[in-house]
Amino acid sequence: MIRLLAARLGQIALVTALLSFAAFLLIGLMPGDPIEIAIAGDPRLSSEDAARLRALHGLDQPLWARYLAWAGGVLEGRFGHSRLFALPVAALLWPALIGTLELLGLALLVAGVCGVALGALAALRPRLGPLVQGFALFAQAVPAFWLGMLLIILFAVHLGWLPAGGSEGGWRALVLPVATLAFANLAAYARHGAAALSAALEEPHIRTARAKGAGERRVLLRHALPNAAVPLLTVAALDAGALVSGALIAETVFARPGMGKLIYDAVMGSDFNLALIALLVVAVVTMLATLAADLAQRWLDPRIA
Amino acid sequence: MRAGLGLLGLLAAFAAAAPWLAALLGHDPFAPDLFNRFAPPSAAHPLGTDELGRDLLLRLAHGARVSLAVGLAAALAATLIGTLVGLLAAWRGGWLDAVLMRLADGLLALPALPLLVILAALDPAAVGLPRGEALADVLRLSLLLAAFGWVGVARLVRAGALSLLARDYVRAARALGVSEARLLWRHVLPGLAAPIAIATALAVGGAILAESALSFLGLGIAPPAPSWGNMLANAQELVFQAPLAALWPGLAILLAVLGCNLVADAISRGR
Numbered sequence: 001m002i003r004l005l006a007a008r009l010g011q012i013a014l015v016t017a018l019l020s021f022a023a024f025l026l027i028g029l030m031p032g033d034p035i036e037i038a039i040a041g042d043p044r045l046s047s048e049d050a051a052r053l054r055a056l057h058g059l060d061q062p063l064w065a066r067y068l069a070w071a072g073g074v075l076e077g078r079f080g081h082s083r084l085f086a087l088p089v090a091a092l093l094w095p096a097l098i099g100t101l102e103l104l105g106l107a108l109l110v111a112g113v114c115g116v117a118l119g120a121l122a123a124l125r126p127r128l129g130p131l132v133q134g135f136a137l138f139a140q141a142v143p144a145f146w147l148g149m150l151l152i153i154l155f156a157v158h159l160g161w162l163p164a165g166g167s168e169g170g171w172r173a174l175v176l177p178v179a180t181l182a183f184a185n186l187a188a189y190a191r192h193g194a195a196a197l198s199a200a201l202e203e204p205h206i207r208t209a210r211a212k213g214a215g216e217r218r219v220l221l222r223h224a225l226p227n228a229a230v231p232l233l234t235v236a237a238l239d240a241g242a243l244v245s246g247a248l249i250a251e252t253v254f255a256r257p258g259m260g261k262l263i264y265d266a267v268m269g270s271d272f273n274l275a276l277i278a279l280l281v282v283a284v285v286t287m288l289a290t291l292a293a294d295l296a297q298r299w300l301d302p303r304i305a
Numbered sequence: 306m307r308a309g310l311g312l313l314g315l316l317a318a319f320a321a322a323a324p325w326l327a328a329l330l331g332h333d334p335f336a337p338d339l340f341n342r343f344a345p346p347s348a349a350h351p352l353g354t355d356e357l358g359r360d361l362l363l364r365l366a367h368g369a370r371v372s373l374a375v376g377l378a379a380a381l382a383a384t385l386i387g388t389l390v391g392l393l394a395a396w397r398g399g400w401l402d403a404v405l406m407r408l409a410d411g412l413l414a415l416p417a418l419p420l421l422v423i424l425a426a427l428d429p430a431a432v433g434l435p436r437g438e439a440l441a442d443v444l445r446l447s448l449l450l451a452a453f454g455w456v457g458v459a460r461l462v463r464a465g466a467l468s469l470l471a472r473d474y475v476r477a478a479r480a481l482g483v484s485e486a487r488l489l490w491r492h493v494l495p496g497l498a499a500p501i502a503i504a505t506a507l508a509v510g511g512a513i514l515a516e517s518a519l520s521f522l523g524l525g526i527a528p529p530a531p532s533w534g535n536m537l538a539n540a541q542e543l544v545f546q547a548p549l550a551a552l553w554p555g556l557a558i559l560l561a562v563l564g565c566n567l568v569a570d571a572i573s574r575g576r
Contacts, residue, residue: 015411026427137570141562143514145521146555149541153548238413245418249518253541263419264522267426279419286416 001298008294012287020074020280024067027272037083037270074277084271092262092274093281100247100258101285106174107181107250108236108243115186116232119193120220123201132194136187144184144246148253151176165255177250184246185239192235196228203227230301237293244286259285309506309567312560320369332360335529346549353549365553368531373561375446375516375532380508382451387458388501392489394459395466406463409456417453418518424449425524442526446519450512458504465497503569510565517558533558 035053039045045053061069073080079089122132155176156164163173200206201224209223248260255261259282266275327333346353353361390409394402425446469475470493478492519525520534521541528535533554540551 011407011411015414018411019415023423026424137566138563141510141514141559141566143517143537143555143558143562145518146537146551146558149537149544149551149555153544153551157544157548241414241416244416248416248418248422252522260419264422267422268523275423279423282419283415287414290414 008291012284012291015287016280016284019283020071020276021067023276023279024070025063027276079277080273082266082271082274084266084269084274089274089277093278096257096259096262096278097281099256100251100260103174103177103181103250103256103258104243104247106178107185110178110182111185112189112232114182115189116193118190119197122190122194123197124220129194132190136190139183139187142183144180144249145253147183148176148180148250151180173256177254177256180253181243181246181250185243188235188239189232192231193228196231197224200224200227226300230297233293233297233300237290237297240286240289240293244282306568306571309564309571312564312567316369316557316561316564317373319366320373323363323366323370326366327363330360330363332363335359361550361553364531364536365557368533368536368554369557371443371526371530371532372513372516372534372558375443375450376509376513376561378443378447379450379454379512380505382447383454383508384458384501384505386451387455387504388462390455391459391462392466392493395463395470396489405459409459412453412456421449421453421515421519422522422524425519442530446516446525450515454508454512458501458508461500461504462497465500466493469493469496499572503572506565506569506572510562513558513561513565
């Protein structure tokens, strides 16, 4: 277990290092050189000033030297400043990360509970199976940003029950983004939940439990569900990336502060440093979530090597 | 299978019919007509008009051309790369297999959309592509999406090829002295038709969704060329004036992706 953990953490560190290098190289290709932006903002800057600024910020160095200097700073916890927001990057990251984790956690909970409930319906009532499968196929095809817009039109514009976006209004502002993100991720839980529960209900220990007089609810919740939890955790591990991608969409559509919106705003505002660091944080969080789901799987089912 | 292919066929026919539809209705989907902004659905404009008075039905048909083209091109490129990588990994084995599959794992573990947002914002001129033309946008997006889409195909192909390479008939062919290239081409690849077809169908749907998301975020197909995604981006700003404009492009995306998923589902059930 310790060796596995060390290997997986090593893999995460390697992927992060490679990603940071690749992204650093590529971001050099983005439109908008920082010094040119400074010149555009202050036309009195002479070419000597520009050269001095370049030397001051190390922009006259070769790319690999700049990367090493930047990566060394990040490893020491110096994340630098955001040009776009005129704030230290670290001060922007924490609230955004908490906002996103709030959204992700709630959406995962709703998607998991509703998906498993649908799966259980399909497993217990085989006649409803095709209906649930059909719904899952449909739900997988719905573009999340479109669903978000429709929800805004219905609940915010027409009915006026819920805010159309932002973070004001406590839980009310969370309802629509969570619903959008949960719907986009529900299908996988319903499909795999149905398959895993049907398989678990066929096992001999279920017959034993029924023979001993356990009610249907107890059979399902106590005897079948724990066995079906392992494949569902596989889905959760595989879908971590998709969930985070969905959060970016939900945050942009509903104008909710969070990591996805931060990356989007940083890219749109040519704030390279902020975009890069936020991307790396999101990638690390996603990989750690996948690892946590894998570990939980092994803990639940020691047979998995 | 029939339902999925029927949906995709209808959408393809709709896309193909764009010029005839324009001739029939007598409008230019790219020319603004400021006296007819936000026109309600009528005989002249079956779905109404947008904020510049352009016909929504015609823009939807032209958007279908762009969105379906990106979906198909990205999926075909991803299938090609994925099949080659998967076959190579299964056939060669050893360290090459390990490196390729770790690369696939690494890509799969990353959140795709934040990465795509950063990649899509790169200046195309800096890597030698022309800037701002619709065709260049289609090409750029297809390549970007294929760079992520090959992973799923490669994993399916590798798993299938590994099991086929251990079959007796493949070993018999080897014993008869068939060259390795012919072995893979004639004896292994045909056996992989079903997983490759499933992966391709899913990749088309995934690419259409991803393209629409990127265009929606303003990083995909640049206006004035219409794509279903950028039509929705437009509609989002006008939710209060023209809520109906948000309905049709999303419905088109939904039907296209649903068609692809239905086809993949049908193949995997063997029907």
